[in-house]
Amino acid sequence: MRRWLTAVAGGAAVTLALAGCGAPAGVDRNLTDDWPAPVAAQQFVPAADVCHHSSQQVGFLTGYNPMTCAESHRVETMYVGTLTGPGAERGTPPPPGSEGMRAAQAGCDKEVSKAVGADWRSGRLGLTVVLPSAPPGPAGHAGTAVTSPRSPASTTPPSTCAPAACGGR
Numbered sequence: 001m002r003r004w005l006t007a008v009a010g011g012a013a014v015t016l017a018l019a020g021c022g023a024p025a026g027v028d029r030n031l032t033d034d035w036p037a038p039v040a041a042q043q044f045v046p047a048a049d050v051c052h053h054s055s056q057q058v059g060f061l062t063g064y065n066p067m068t069c070a071e072s073h074r075v076e077t078m079y080v081g082t083l084t085g086p087g088a089e090r091g092t093p094p095p096p097g098s099e100g101m102r103a104a105q106a107g108c109d110k111e112v113s114k115a116v117g118a119d120w121r122s123g124r125l126g127l128t129v130v131l132p133s134a135p136p137g138p139a140g141h142a143g144t145a146v147t148s149p150r151s152p153a154s155t156t157p158p159s160t161c162a163p164a165a166c167g168g169r
Contacts, residue, residue: 048080058093060133077130079111093131104129 023029046059050066051073069076083094085103094100108129112120120127 046080048077051076055128056130058133059130078115079108081107
């Protein structure tokens with residue numbers, strides 16, 4: 001019985017080995033060619049004109065949970081820009097007070113004022129530059145979070161806050 005079992009197992013192994021040597025029709029048996037090129041890696045870029053339940057100082061991907069601005073919300077991302085200038089080539093986000101951070105703040109300041117139709121400081125708005133959590137590398141993205149109004153109980157969307165309603169001109 002033992003010899004019979006060994007013979008069957010040996011025969012099955014030989015059959016499987018020989019079956020693996022053949023190639024079906026249309027196969028060239030070259031495993032290293034005909035592979036498509038992998039897709040280029042892309043950095044996550046948050047969306048502008050979306051709203052959020054709460055504000056973040058650092059833009060962690062795990063905390064990115066946008067919602068429609070029709071829902072009750074505390075923060076709206078009004079602008080997403082690309083870090084430029086001397087701070088853009090760093091391996092980490094620009095530190096507070098640096099030239100790169102001041103440039104990001106100035107860009108956000110300009111875009112938010114344009115979006116609300118007046119200087120955002122004349123309304124009850126708060127502006128926060130949210131930098132990426134991971135090293136942004138060259139041309140990292142920074143978002144501009146706008147809170148409106150500064151009263152903690154209100155959830156008026158900044159995008160619908162006209163200059164007159166925001167206390168502007």
